[in-house]
Amino acid sequence: MKYLAIIFCLGSAVIATAFSSESLARNAESREVCGGKEEIVLTEVADHGFISSPGYPNNYPNSVPPGDCGYDLVVRGTEIDSVRLGFLQLRTITGDYVQVELRDNEPAQEWFDQYTGTFDLFLPELTAANDATVFLQSDEAGGDRGYLAAYAAELPYDFLHGEIEVDNKSGPGIYETSFTEVININTETGEITTSGDVNELHAKVQPGASKTYGFISSPNHPGFYPNNENIVFNLSGPAGSKFALRVLRAKFEPNYDYVIVSENGSTLLTLTGLRSKILYSDTNEVAVNFRSDFSNSHSGFLIAYATVQT
Ligand SMILES: *[C@@H]1O[C@H](CO)[C@@H](O)[C@H](O)[C@H]1NC(C)=O
Ligand SMILES: *[C@@H]1O[C@H](CO)[C@@H](O)[C@H](O)[C@H]1NC(C)=O
Ligand SMILES: *[C@@H]1O[C@H](CO)[C@@H](O)[C@H](O)[C@H]1NC(C)=O
Ligand SMILES: [Ca+2]
Ligand SMILES: [Ca+2]
Numbered sequence: 001m002k003y004l005a006i007i008f009c010l011g012s013a014v015i016a017t018a019f020s021s022e023s024l025a026r027n028a029e030s031r032e033v034c035g036g037k038e039e040i041v042l043t044e045v046a047d048h049g050f051i052s053s054p055g056y057p058n059n060y061p062n063s064v065p066p067g068d069c070g071y072d073l074v075v076r077g078t079e080i081d082s083v084r085l086g087f088l089q090l091r092t093i094t095g096d097y098v099q100v101e102l103r104d105n106e107p108a109q110e111w112f113d114q115y116t117g118t119f120d121l122f123l124p125e126l127t128a129a130n131d132a133t134v135f136l137q138s139d140e141a142g143g144d145r146g147y148l149a150a151y152a153a154e155l156p157y158d159f160l161h162g163e164i165e166v167d168n169k170s171g172p173g174i175y176e177t178s179f180t181e182v183i184n185i186n187t188e189t190g191e192i193t194t195s196g197d198v199n200e201l202h203a204k205v206q207p208g209a210s211k212t213y214g215f216i217s218s219p220n221h222p223g224f225y226p227n228n229e230n231i232v233f234n235l236s237g238p239a240g241s242k243f244a245l246r247v248l249r250a251k252f253e254p255n256y257d258y259v260i261v262s263e264n265g266s267t268l269l270t271l272t273g274l275r276s277k278i279l280y281s282d283t284n285e286v287a288v289n290f291r292s293d294f295s296n297s298h299s300g301f302l303i304a305y306a307t308v309q310t
Pocket of ligand 1: 168
């Protein structure tokens with residue numbers, strides 16, 4: 001009786017049919033915590049976002065049963081067939097865990113991983129699969145921040161595997177722009193400003209559900225970026241915080257187009273060609289500089305950023 005009332009409140013046919021009647025009864029308690037797993041469908045027009053444990057960045061609740069506070073990431077595009085998943089923070093304590101399930105078709109394979117502990121600086125690798133399930137389970141006492149993860153559909157095959165064009169440029173790249181666009185992203189106030197065209201800002205920064213995290217990308221991503229770009233994404237967070245940056249996609253003309261991530265004037269990471277990576281800053285200020293020269297472009301980058309309190 002109790003669980004029927006809760007399903008009625010949710011009004012979601014998808015959640016109701018995802019469980020057999022036995023599992024509904026078993027999960028009735030859990031529905032008071034999260035209401036079951038949420039299905040997230042990735043398509044060509046809705047292909048990236050964030051998932052987190054309940055309450056993140058505050059501590060997750062106690063007594064969350066397995067499978068309740070979770071997400072099923074399902075790819076249903078005509079040109080895309082898998083999802084990339086990258087954690088930006090992952091912290092649980094003994095008795096609690098985050099479970100990650102990855103499934104592939106052709107050949108059919110499944111992987112399960114459970115994470116208990118503090119994974120700052122040692123986050124799991126970026127993974128890709130046809131679909132993914134992520135959920136948190138907790139026991140009756142004690143908790144931590146839980147997790148924040150970014151996901152993005154893998155780009156269509158041609159984008160991923162197509163040759164990176166290298167023309168007969170023999171000298172250094174020529175950067176014909178004198179204008180540097182500075183985009184200031186403040187994760188304390190939530191303010192995002194640009195010295196460039198504010199109407200074009202949405203093509204380079206997409207805030208997440210919280211002001212403390214979001215995505216930055218090359219202009220027009222996953223379309224090809226323009227030549228002669230020079231953009232500095234200036235990320236600043238509250239005193240004492242750090243930034244986690246998760247590179248979900250990166251494809252550039254090698255050597256001539258690139259992203260440099262720096263902190264207080266020192267380079268933390270250079271991205272050119274094709275590469276994926278997670279990194280943490282030491283401080284609350286990070287600059288991400290994207291540059292392209294006068295010719296040849298690619299799909300560019302998609303980076304998830306998050307202010308994390310450790
Ligand atoms: C490649 O070289 C040819 C012959 O030297 C030249 O005509 C052409 O403009 C070059 N292409 C590029 C993109 O530099
Ligand atoms: C980057 O942001 C910080 C903090 O808001 C600010 O002090 C600094 O001037 C900004 N840098 C640029 C190049 O605008
Ligand atoms: C930034 O670099 C300067 C010069 O290298 C150094 O004196 C300063 O302590 C650094 N600041 C931080 C916050 O690391
Ligand atoms: Ca616990
Ligand atoms: Ca180029």
